[in-house]
Amino acid sequence: xxxxxxxxxxxxxxxxxxxxxxxxxxxxxxxxxxxxxxxxxxxxxxxxxxxxxxxxxxxxxxxxxxxxxxxxxxxxx
Numbered sequence: 040x041x042x043x044x045x046x047x048x049x050x051x052x053x054x055x056x057x058x059x060x061x062x063x064x065x066x067x068x069x070x071x072x073x074x075x076x077x078x079x080x081x082x083x084x085x086x087x088x089x090x091x092x093x094x095x096x097x098x099x100x101x102x103x104x105x106x107x108x109x110x111x112x113x114x115x116x
Contacts, residue, residue: 041087041113043084045084045110046081046110047081047099049079050105051106058105067095
């Protein structure tokens with residue numbers, strides 16, 4: 040399994056509810072949390088391998104309302 044935390048910046052004026060639902064609809068997305076502070080949200084992704092991770096990250100980045108992402112791959116157990 041390959042896992043990653045994806046930090047999100049949302050587009051200005053975008054509500055979190057639609058983004059939350061859209062992100063949860065992506066295969067491999069396990070949790071979605073919105074945050075107070077400079078980062079708007081954090082998503083935990085768990086997939087089979089690096090190829091699946093790239094596909095999932097592309098879908099997260101392409102989600103309407105997501106302005107940018109910053110990914111941290113989890114290593115080890």
